[in-house]
Amino acid sequence: MCVSPEVGSAQKNRADSEYDIVIRGGRVLDGAGNPCVFADVAIKDGRFAKIGKVEASGKTEIDARGRYVSPGWIDMMDQSGPVLPKNGLAENKLMEGVTTAIGGEGGTPVPADKLREYWAELEKNGISLNFGTYFSETQARVAVLNYDARKPNGEELAKMKTILEAAMQNGAMGMTTALIYPPSSYATTDELIEMAKVAAKYGGIYASHMRGEGKELVQSVDELIQIAERGGLPGEVFHFKAAYSPGWGKLMKEAGRHIEAARARGVDVAADLYVYTAGGTGLEAAIPSWAHEGGKEQLLKRLADPAIRVRLKKEIRKGSPGWWSIVEASGGWKTSFW
Known part of the structure; x- marks a missing residue:
């Protein structure tokens, strides 16, 4: 269970409260894509005990009015x-x-x-x-x-x-x-x-x-x-x-x-999806797979070879069989790395 940041006041109640925690008045999201509902959430022994109008008190009371409450x-x-x-x-x-x-x-x-x-x-x-x-x-x-x-x-x-x-x-x-x-x-x-x-x-x-x-x-x-x-x-x-x-x-x-x-x-x-319209990875992902064979030491040797660098530049722009070029896919260097 999570409550959005800057939640309102939390106060301790008497030890004999029915629930451990009651989160009150929040906009409750059920995690299934449904619209939020205004409700209280009662928690006891680490489990959701009641969602709705909770009359009984909790050892800890959290005022979540104006905030979203969702499963973790x-x-x-x-x-x-x-x-x-x-x-x-x-x-x-x-x-x-x-x-x-x-x-x-x-x-x-x-x-x-x-x-x-x-x-x-x-x-x-x-x-x-x-x-x-x-x-x-x-x-x-x-x-x-x-x-x-x-x-x-x-x-x-x-x-x-x-x-x-x-x-x-x-x-x-x-x-x-x-x-x-x-x-x-x-x-x-x-x-x-x-x-x-x-x-x-x-x-x-x-x-x-x-x-x-x-x-x-x-x-x-x-x-x-x-x-x-x-x-x-x-x-x-x-x-x-x-x-x-x-x-x-x-x-x-x-x-x-x-x-x-x-x-x-x-x-x-x-x-699954990102929650944003972007992506990121290491710069080495822009180098064709064949150049990595043998590990980092072999890759560095190939990068130092002028003839191989010519080939790499071409394949990074246009791709090569069995390998997809991030640079080509996203429309060029200007749109790939910023």
Whole structure:
């Protein structure tokens, strides 16, 4: 439950009050997209006890007149995992009404075999919100293949599955990918389906920063649906958007129809959105995937090669096979970075 900032006065009542907290007179939002209603909210033992006209008192009374009251917000793509052991208060989340954070787009903050220790540390030190995390398929891939841009052989794939299985057994919520970023971009659809089957055994979810959010948006959505359907687990599109200016007004509608069609045939697939009309990422995302093979050291060598720089400049402007250019998609450098 969250109340918008600068809420009115709160006062303590007698110890024998029926409720722990009563929030009075706020504009209550139910989280389902319905219009707000003016109501009181009573809380007892950490649960909603009554919503409506609350006659009984609370140990703490909050005057929320003129303010919005809503269920706690869920950050679907949180990045707090590495920070929570250092600062469990997470004020930046709570002050915006976020009470549950789901991390892991880029993976768990520790390796798969260290996850239980990570949870134990959070539990011991305490944190101020609910927190869970996915495990990235890339974590397993890098552990076995490093930054090689190739398919794993049978033995290597088995090792990758073992790592993911350990993560699931140790509390991961599912498997993620960030397929515009190397080395995640080196994974094929078939590889991801096989890995997704491991997460599915433990009731996991497959969530993805898809392979492309430009003119190939629809094909990328189809790939996610295929992985979820054949992998046997729910699928989630991270920050669903069409970052391709010539397709604005058309691509999102078409991609949305593909999601709805999949849902109609029983595939549990959904998408989440930013609450703003912008996006952001690291500058390295503007460099074609092939240039990253072998890791940072190899990338820096390629960037220092004059001949390769000529090729990179061309592909950044126009794209290259199997890689979508953020610069091209958004209409050029002037509109991409500001």
